[in-house]
Amino acid sequence: MQVGDRRATLKDVAAASGVSPTTVSFVLNRTPGQTISETTRRRVEAAARELDYAPHGTARALREGSSRIVLLLVEELGIGSALRSFIAGMRSELEAEGCALVVHPVGSTPATVERILAGVRPRTVLDLTRPYSLGTEGSDGGWVDGMAAHSLTQLRHLIQAGHSRIALAIPPRTRQSATLEARRGAAQLAAARLGLETLREVEIGEEPAAARRAISDLARTSPQVTAIAGLEDETALRTLAAMAELDLGAPEDLAVIGFDESRHSAIWRPTLTTVRIEAEIFGRRAARVSLGRDPGEWTIPPSSIVRRESA
Amino acid sequence: MQVGDRRATLKDVAAASGVSPTTVSFVLNRTPGQTISETTRRRVEAAARELDYAPHGTARALREGSSRIVLLLVEELGIGSALRSFIAGMRSELEAEGCALVVHPVGSTPATVERILAGVRPRTVLDLTRPYSLGTEGSDGGWVDGMAAHSLTQLRHLIQAGHSRIALAIPPRTRQSATLEARRGAAQLAAARLGLETLREVEIGEEPAAARRAISDLARTSPQVTAIAGLEDETALRTLAAMAELDLGAPEDLAVIGFDESRHSAIWRPTLTTVRIEAEIFGRRAARVSLGRDPGEWTIPPSSIVRRESA
DNA sequence: ACGGGCCGCTGTATCGATTTAGCGCAGGAT
DNA sequence: ATCCTGCGCTAAATCGATACAGCGGCCCGT
Structure with a gap:
């Protein structure tokens, strides 16, 4: 199985089969333009x-x-389910092409990322934490834009439930990323397309007291708002928590809907x-783009409402 | 800054400074046993x-x-806070030694990990998802055992609050890992050391109905139990959710305490x-161990009770 | 005066795979 | 008969850094 105590190399295979390393390389890589006897x-x-x-x-x-x-740089894992499936798709597509996907959660330290790049020299880096820039556009296989497209699904559900004054709960500025920023824009775009006025944005941070204040401000200054759309589930849950402390029920007092099931x-x-x-499918596209392949048809992947109590 | 369109190499530096590449290597690496003129x-x-x-x-x-x-393999991120600080510690210690830390969340696919290993050839791999084995012992800088030590803190709090019959809420078998398994054992050990009888274990899975059943079973068959210790916050939260649906309040009906603040x-x-x-500190130790350095003193890092409503 | 050792540095092999140039031979075209 | 082409394969260079042997020159001890 092995030669000495180390893993077999091309040379070992060459020696074992009585040809040159070059030939072994040609055979194993199916190098085009090279003819090898059967x-x-x-x-x-x-x-x-x-020799394994x-x-x-x-x-x-x-x-x-x-x-x-x-290399895929993300903020964190374990939050939404979409990222999980994105990664799964990307991984399987990459592996079919002989590549491996490494997912690294970044704690916003560019210097650290530099070190990793120097050490790994990845074929491509897909950074979902970077502010959305022109350079990245498309290289994520549609992740950012595709996610945003589903804001329509989200808002449509609220409209069908009879709401027309809707606020947007957004995470604190400290958590800004390509994904979140684009999604915020998309939510407003979706609102416009659905004939709603610009959504009032409510920042729901980590601090419970601040969140509570944000919600009570909203209730006081915009009493006509009857529903809140969260930019992500996390934000929606914080909204629910703040509401509960203010004795506001969902959906009676304010309907709340999340985004990207957690x-x-x-x-x-x-x-x-x-x-x-x-x-x-975005993961697969992102993989193809990152390898310089044809991304294929643009398709909006299925999204669906998970209907529960809050809206 | 650069030579041509590519990054400068050792050879370029050698050419620019009029010495051989070997000398440059000696200088930049401060190779011991080599004398270089000032x-x-x-x-x-x-x-x-x-030349940068x-x-x-x-x-x-x-x-x-x-x-x-x-390479640090973890299950998922964004759950507990301890892992975050572990990573931070490991990272800073590694960087001081010229190494970089890559954190990869695994979706339980050994073949994928193989690919990554082949592509990255890491100096060391620390796999926190693997079942606790003798081989790993200590190589995590105390992560597994250190975490376990804090079960004492957890149980002691319940005892001080007057509880003596305590159950242990554990995550479903599907999520088993080195960390969780060791922690489960440690919780029982801590219970014994504190003079409690063996903790009854209640499996609280992802499925709400099953969790509810587990809790009502517990209440029915062991009514003397007055508190539940969760093996991690996630499990404790699921326990609270199940209890709420059974109209059981915490801490009145059952006190609930989590582990590893989420x-x-x-x-x-x-x-x-x-x-x-x-x-x-465990992160730092793990880093030193993985580089073959002396891990230094064994210290149990600070742990504290975050006192809130549930217990 | 001669051998040994240290200083400061260089040449070369090496890690394992890929790529390029090219060799010998057979078969077909001219 | 000669030239050319394609087949099947190999030798050697290459990627960039590091390890090892070693080279001249100088100083020191005996």
Whole structure:
């Protein structure tokens, strides 16, 4: 299985099959423009299998100029479900192309990211935490824009439930990212398209007291607002928490809807109505884009309302 | 700043400072056992700065046998606060040693991890998701055992509040990991040390109905139980949710305490009393262990009760 | 006066894979 | 008979950094 105590190299496979390393490389990579006899090919493949040969990623990366790693930088995991499916899609597409996906959560430290880049030399980096810039556009396979498209789904549900004055609950400025910023814009765009006036934005931060104040301000200054759309589930849940402390019920006093179903949405009291997004296709697209392939058709992936108590 | 359109290499620095690449390497790495004249050293350093030279991680990794990356595999992020501080500690310690930390959340796919290992060739891999094995012991800088130690803090709080019959809420078997399994054992150990009988374990899964059943079973078959300790905040919150649906209040009917403060614990209704753990020192230790350094003194990091409504 | 050792530095091999140039041979075209 | 082409394969260079052996020159001890 192994040569000495180390992993088998190309050279070992070459020695075992009685050809040169070059030939082994040609065989295993199916290098186009190279003709290899059937018998040789089989001998090499057998030897590679026998020795359990796996290409040495680092050596390859040195030669090729970059590793076959794609680095995905995210803020955090465990929040929404869409990111999970995005990652799953991206991963499976990348693996089919011989690449691996590394997901790294960033605590907003550019210097640290630099270090990782220097050490890994990824083929591509997809940074979902960066402010939305022209450079990134499209390179995320539609993640940012695609997520935003589902604001329509979210608002439409509220409208169908009879609401026409709607506020938008947004996370604190400290958590800004490409995804959130674009989604905020998209929510306003969706509102306009649905004939609503500009949504009043309510910042719901980590601090319970501040959140409470934001909600009571809203109730006082805009009593005609009957529903709140959260930019993400987390924000919607904080909204519900603040409302509960103000003795406001959902949906009676204010309907609340989340976005991008989180694990807590089902067990909160009241349970949170939200939007579930299957982002796998965006993940696949992002993978193809990052490898320079044709992204294929633009499709908005299925999104659906998870109907619960709060709206 | 750059040579051509590519990043400067050692050779470029050598050419710019009129010495050999070997010398440049000696200077920049402060290779022990090599004497370099002060003037040469300065010339080389100046050239390196001038050209904005940064070592090529891949080339180095090829030569050294592994990259200067340490890979930390976790289940998910955004759950507890201890993991965050653990990562911060590990990161800063590693960076001081010229290494970078990559944190990758695993969706339980060993084949995918294999791909990453082949592509990155990390110096070390620290897998917190793996079942606790002898091989891992200690390599986590005390993470697993250290976390477990705080079960004492948790149970002691309940005892001080007058409880003596305590149940342990555990996550579903599907989420088992080194951390959770060790913590479960440690909770029982802590119970024994505090003179409690073996804690009855209640599995609180993702499914609300099942969780409800588990709680009502507990109430029916062990009415003497007056408090529940959660193996993690997530589990404790699910417990509170199930209790609320059964019209059981915390702490009146059953006191509930969490473990490893999560972001939701403060905004749940009722707010969750829990244990906050500063795991940064474990992160530092884990970093040192993974680089083969002396881990230093074993210290139990500070943990404290975050006293809220539920217990 | 001669051997040994240290200083300050260089040349070269090496890590493992890929790529380019090219070699010997067979078969077909001219 | 000669030239050309394509097949099947190999030798050597390359990617960038590091490790090891070693080279001249100088100083020191005996």
